[in-house]
Amino acid sequence: MEITINKTQNPKAKPDMSNLPFGKYFSDHMFIMDYDEGKGWHDPRIVPYGPIELDPSAMVFHYAQEVFEGLKAYKSSDGHVRLFRPDKNFARLNVSNERLAIPQIDEALCLEGLKKLVELDKEWIPEQEGTSLYIRPFIIATDPFLGVKPSESYKFMIICSPSGLYYPEGLAPVKIYVEDSYVRAVRGGTGFTKTGGNYAGSIRAQVVAHEKGYSQVLWLDGVEQKYIEEVGSMNIFFKINGEVVTPALNGSILSGITRMSTIELLKSWGVPVSERKISIQEVSDAYDNGTLEECFGTGTAAIISPVGELSWDDKVMLINDNKIGEITQRIFDTITNIQTGKEEDKMGWVLKVD
Amino acid sequence: MEITINKTQNPKAKPDMSNLPFGKYFSDHMFIMDYDEGKGWHDPRIVPYGPIELDPSAMVFHYAQEVFEGLKAYKSSDGHVRLFRPDKNFARLNVSNERLAIPQIDEALCLEGLKKLVELDKEWIPEQEGTSLYIRPFIIATDPFLGVKPSESYKFMIICSPSGLYYPEGLAPVKIYVEDSYVRAVRGGTGFTKTGGNYAGSIRAQVVAHEKGYSQVLWLDGVEQKYIEEVGSMNIFFKINGEVVTPALNGSILSGITRMSTIELLKSWGVPVSERKISIQEVSDAYDNGTLEECFGTGTAAIISPVGELSWDDKVMLINDNKIGEITQRIFDTITNIQTGKEEDKMGWVLKVD
Numbered sequence: 001m002e003i004t005i006n007k008t009q010n011p012k013a014k015p016d017m018s019n020l021p022f023g024k025y026f027s028d029h030m031f032i033m034d035y036d037e038g039k040g041w042h043d044p045r046i047v048p049y050g051p052i053e054l055d056p057s058a059m060v061f062h063y064a065q066e067v068f069e070g071l072k073a074y075k076s077s078d079g080h081v082r083l084f085r086p087d088k089n090f091a092r093l094n095v096s097n098e099r100l101a102i103p104q105i106d107e108a109l110c111l112e113g114l115k116k117l118v119e120l121d122k123e124w125i126p127e128q129e130g131t132s133l134y135i136r137p138f139i140i141a142t143d144p145f146l147g148v149k150p151s152e153s154y155k156f157m158i159i160c161s162p163s164g165l166y167y168p169e170g171l172a173p174v175k176i177y178v179e180d181s182y183v184r185a186v187r188g189g190t191g192f193t194k195t196g197g198n199y200a201g202s203i204r205a206q207v208v209a210h211e212k213g214y215s216q217v218l219w220l221d222g223v224e225q226k227y228i229e230e231v232g233s234m235n236i237f238f239k240i241n242g243e244v245v246t247p248a249l250n251g252s253i254l255s256g257i258t259r260m261s262t263i264e265l266l267k268s269w270g271v272p273v274s275e276r277k278i279s280i281q282e283v284s285d286a287y288d289n290g291t292l293e294e295c296f297g298t299g300t301a302a303i304i305s306p307v308g309e310l311s312w313d314d315k316v317m318l319i320n321d322n323k324i325g326e327i328t329q330r331i332f333d334t335i336t337n338i339q340t341g342k343e344e345d346k347m348g349w350v351l352k353v354d
Numbered sequence: 355m356e357i358t359i360n361k362t363q364n365p366k367a368k369p370d371m372s373n374l375p376f377g378k379y380f381s382d383h384m385f386i387m388d389y390d391e392g393k394g395w396h397d398p399r400i401v402p403y404g405p406i407e408l409d410p411s412a413m414v415f416h417y418a419q420e421v422f423e424g425l426k427a428y429k430s431s432d433g434h435v436r437l438f439r440p441d442k443n444f445a446r447l448n449v450s451n452e453r454l455a456i457p458q459i460d461e462a463l464c465l466e467g468l469k470k471l472v473e474l475d476k477e478w479i480p481e482q483e484g485t486s487l488y489i490r491p492f493i494i495a496t497d498p499f500l501g502v503k504p505s506e507s508y509k510f511m512i513i514c515s516p517s518g519l520y521y522p523e524g525l526a527p528v529k530i531y532v533e534d535s536y537v538r539a540v541r542g543g544t545g546f547t548k549t550g551g552n553y554a555g556s557i558r559a560q561v562v563a564h565e566k567g568y569s570q571v572l573w574l575d576g577v578e579q580k581y582i583e584e585v586g587s588m589n590i591f592f593k594i595n596g597e598v599v600t601p602a603l604n605g606s607i608l609s610g611i612t613r614m615s616t617i618e619l620l621k622s623w624g625v626p627v628s629e630r631k632i633s634i635q636e637v638s639d640a641y642d643n644g645t646l647e648e649c650f651g652t653g654t655a656a657i658i659s660p661v662g663e664l665s666w667d668d669k670v671m672l673i674n675d676n677k678i679g680e681i682t683q684r685i686f687d688t689i690t691n692i693q694t695g696k697e698e699d700k701m702g703w704v705l706k707v708d
Contacts, residue, residue: 030410051408053406055406056406056513057377060550062553070500136411145377186576187537188536195554196550196551197552200454203417203504206503223540225542
């Protein structure tokens with residue numbers, strides 16, 4: 001299939017690139033592709049960024065049959081456009097599609113569309129430290145029909161947002177608390193996918209966390225409410241007695257690409273790293289015996305978010321004196337340096353677009 | 355707030371009212387009301403039915419911050435328009451809103467909007483047996499923003515669909531099977547609300563059920579996968595040894611309005627009815643000792659759906675010889691007769707619109 005390009009005749013004014021919020025401004029173009037039963041995915045195209053029109057009965061508004069991805073483009077100091085592991089995003093999108101009964105996409109075609117889009121809108125890639133072009137591929141069910149079943153028509157789109165930091169704290173350690181009332185996901189559900197419902201269900205807990213003075217919540221498993229799953233919308237890592245531990249992928253945790261990259265980096269450095277079940281009690285015990293050395297979240301939007309304080313019931317655990325830990329800092333520096341081209345990409349993670 | 359009305363200049367051709375599918379055709383008008391932070395809900399209005407325009411970054415497409423309701427309007431033989439317990443729907447919508455961090459609606463205003471809409475589109479209420487005007491109130495998050503937080507703008511809408519049967523089987527008993535792999539909801543999650551994510555996560559299991567020759571799945575609890583929750587998108591009832599049992603509302607089950615009405619009817623008839631935990635093992639034991647007398651689902655769309663066959667692992671339970679049970683039939687007849695005005699509304703459930 002050929003990707004057609006219809007360039008805008010009215011390029012938008014760019015926002016102040018030195019003071020960018022996250023996810024608020026969008027570039028001049030977007031990628032769209034439609035799916036219809038019997039016809040498959042068709043008409044991949046790049047068109048001027050603009051509103052979409054849907055029937056009020058479109059299934060996405062009622063049954064949330066929707067999936068998404070998030071990745072980033074950077075411009076290196078020599079002016080080249082760089083994407084971070086985009087193949088992993090499209091592969092994961094198909095994993096989400098399978099669970100949500102959405103038809104599989106052609107990953108190579110979507111990557112091609114993404115490259116063309118980012119190339120066309122490369123003037124929208126901010127270059128200040130901490131900024132990037134945040135890229136959002138997503139699929140929505142568009143059948144005008146009220147009844148629970150897989151839609152017979154979908155829209156796949158990619159939109160791009162020149163963005164600053166996701167969390168205003170940046171690399172400053174955040175305060176989080178252990179959520180023991182709300183549950184994010186359970187095995188057999190959709191926790192391992194990037195689908196809207198996982199996020200919709202988490203918003204209330206986040207509001208309560210903010211009211212209590214915390215940045216995010218630490219989610220426990222839905223079955224026993226004992227084992228650690230994620231923090232906010234990030235994966236979580238603990239350094240305990242020299243070993244880095246992160247919850248194993250169990251069906252209710254997102255298989256994060258920054259998580260994967262962090263594990264690969266740690267292994268390449270010879271730092272012991274383990275993916276396994278870890279309970280909040282074990283973390284608390286490690287804190288008590290002085291072996292809880294570092295804690296951080298990983299995710300595409302924030303990259304690395306150090307955790308400085310963790311509250312569980314009445315217990316407050318101050319981690320590494322509320323300072324960013326050595327391993328946490330090293331992972332952040334290495335990933336961002338690879339992303340922006342300041343460091344050699346020994347892992348082969350970067351796809352150069354131009 | 356005054357509800358403005360802008361009547362269509364181009365009334366649509368009506369579909370064949372004697373052969374209506376469910377949820378596919380929509381009436382001439384719709385109700386809309388907007389919410390903006392600092393301004394609250396504003397501009398309640400009835401306008402011609404038509405597409406809505408949203409930014410591709412609208413939060414509903416990404417984080418599924420959305421809730422909905424479903425209810426029905428009927429025309430009685432004397433030509434009056436009747437709504438079934440609409441106050442319960444708007445009250446439940448606010449319960450869903452609270453969990454999904456969506457601002458509360460003014461229930462009285464929304465009911466007023468619904469009445470005006472149904473009155474205006476009353477020619478769209480079908481009159482054949484088994485048909486009704488299915489009404490779908492819903493709210494979607496419209497902020498053009500990529501980041502997980504409560505939206506600062508929303509749209510509340512009501513659309514109406516002249517509809518036939520939800521399940522093609524109608525009152526013919528259906529085959530269902532006990533889902534032991536996928537999970538619909540867990541306590542602490544959103545299972546008690548009508549939010550898109552609950553339905554999105556259920557579609558895959560439904561596809562598998564259809565492939566295996568079943569109409570629906572019976573959901574077990576997310577914690578122990580032992581206790582019965584719902585069937586498909588309906589509540590479930592069992593008649594065991596003369597007593598009608600339905601799972602208690604535990605935070606992961608929808609508080610169905612047809613469920614509530616069924617319980618109230620049974621009590622008014624002096625039929626023993628109990629809301630409690632009930633395991634699939636208990637149902638299986640009742641089957642073995644010959645006391646499993648009837649089984650049926652309840653929901654607004656299907657009203658009553660008798661279950662004729664229930665499969666659990668390798669065990670197939672044939673219920674009441676795959677015929678609709680006496681109590682099941684009596685509940686269906688009574689509710690539909692009250693809805694359509696063929697029977698006196700002793701319970702005070704019907705709201706006459708005109």
